[in-house]
Amino acid sequence: MHGGTDEICIPCHTPHNADASVVDAPLWNHEVTTANFTPYTSTTMDAATGQPDGVSKLCLSCHDGTVALDSWGGQTGTVFWSSGHRDVMGTDLTDDHPISITYNSALATSDGELADPSTTNSGLGNTIDTDLLFGQKLQCASCHDVHNTQSVPGTKLLLISNVNSGLCLTCHLK
Amino acid sequence: MKKLASLLVVVAVLSATAFAGTIVGSAHDFSNKNWNNTGEICVVCHAPHNTNTSVTDAPLWNHEVTTTNFTVYSSGTFDGTIGQPDGASKLCLSCHDGTVALDNFGGTTNGSQFIGGGKNLGTDLSNDHPVSFTYDAALASADGEIYNPTTQNSGLGGTIDQDLLISGKMQCSSCHDVHNTQAVNGTKLLVINNSGSALCLTCHSK
Numbered sequence: 001m002h003g004g005t006d007e008i009c010i011p012c013h014t015p016h017n018a019d020a021s022v023v024d025a026p027l028w029n030h031e032v033t034t035a036n037f038t039p040y041t042s043t044t045m046d047a048a049t050g051q052p053d054g055v056s057k058l059c060l061s062c063h064d065g066t067v068a069l070d071s072w073g074g075q076t077g078t079v080f081w082s083s084g085h086r087d088v089m090g091t092d093l094t095d096d097h098p099i100s101i102t103y104n105s106a107l108a109t110s111d112g113e114l115a116d117p118s119t120t121n122s123g124l125g126n127t128i129d130t131d132l133l134f135g136q137k138l139q140c141a142s143c144h145d146v147h148n149t150q151s152v153p154g155t156k157l158l159l160i161s162n163v164n165s166g167l168c169l170t171c172h173l174k
Numbered sequence: 175m176k177k178l179a180s181l182l183v184v185v186a187v188l189s190a191t192a193f194a195g196t197i198v199g200s201a202h203d204f205s206n207k208n209w210n211n212t213g214e215i216c217v218v219c220h221a222p223h224n225t226n227t228s229v230t231d232a233p234l235w236n237h238e239v240t241t242t243n244f245t246v247y248s249s250g251t252f253d254g255t256i257g258q259p260d261g262a263s264k265l266c267l268s269c270h271d272g273t274v275a276l277d278n279f280g281g282t283t284n285g286s287q288f289i290g291g292g293k294n295l296g297t298d299l300s301n302d303h304p305v306s307f308t309y310d311a312a313l314a315s316a317d318g319e320i321y322n323p324t325t326q327n328s329g330l331g332g333t334i335d336q337d338l339l340i341s342g343k344m345q346c347s348s349c350h351d352v353h354n355t356q357a358v359n360g361t362k363l364l365v366i367n368n369s370g371s372a373l374c375l376t377c378h379s380k
Contacts, residue, residue: 143222163213168216173355
């Protein structure tokens with residue numbers, strides 16, 4: 001792994017002297033992005049959008065392409081994804097599914113085609129709100145399991161299989 | 175009396191409708207097509223990342239967009255302005271104009287499946303109901319035989335403007351529910367049952 005270590009967790013986490021600047025960042029050890037993102041917008045979306053926060057801000061601290069992958073533990077790295085790499089979201093998120101949005105019963109009601117997250121089962125054992133949301137917010141980790149602990153094999157770390165678009169249809173009533 | 179009559183029509187229409195409820199198994203469920211080997215339904219049109227944002231309000235669009243210059247509907251009795259299809263209609267025509275392969279999604283540009291039969295509207299829309307035009311109170315007033323969309327109920331709970339128009343414009347999706355979420359069973363994904371021409375008569379005051 002980059003940065004001169006054979007450890008797995010350390011590019012993101014550390015037991016001591018962690019970065020506590022991002023809400024709910026769990027013992028964070030990677031340089032946090034300072035990018036100003038262009039969020040997804042749509043006239044048909046009832047949710048309010050803003051800058052990525054929480055878990056998503058951590059994900060984008062590698063996946064926006066502005067911070068070196070090996071910038072962790074206080075060191076400034078030099079390794080970046082190649083230009084146009086498909087795992088780089090960039091700072092223009094208008095072409096990506098919205099994240100860091102509050103997804104609650106009120107949103108489901110005003111939209112009319114979203115499952116009520118507080119009552120609808122996620123398929124993982126509990127409700128969408130319990131299993132997939134963070135403080136009622138949809139984040140990157142609502143779909144992607146960063147640690148591959150429960151993700152579906154052969155997918156991009158998806159928490160729920162998207163065969164027959166099952167992941168999409170967990171929340172979107174189509 | 176007229177109000178009572180229109181109320182009865184609304185009640186009759188609502189009681190005659192049956193909602194299909196889901197895209198699964200609908201005319202737009204391409205998961206079992208031999209030209210779609212993803213095993214997914216939504217991906218033919220939508221993707222969560224790296225989507226096409228070139229068409230206004232295209233929701234996380236994943237299908238190649240048509241570049242056709244259409245012959246649009248025109249008529250001496252039409253009071254509005256009809257330009258090239260835009261918004262949702264442009265997206266629909268990206269399969270339904272017959273110029274873009276159905277399997278040109280997710281970046282694929284060499285697809286070989288094209289829409290056929292009556293579902294292919296072609297590039298000459300002069301024989302189709304106009305789309306992508308502004309339908310507002312001013313148009314209704316100038317025409318004299320279409321309802322004011324900002325005050326007339328659609329029959330779906332709100333006004334024509336709220337329920338059927340997109341940013342004040344009539345589009346393909348004003349009549350057709352692409353995801354079959356609320357479409358009338360047994361129809362071509364109509365949002366309102368056209369028994370007794372009720373769909374037509376929602377807007378056309380005839």
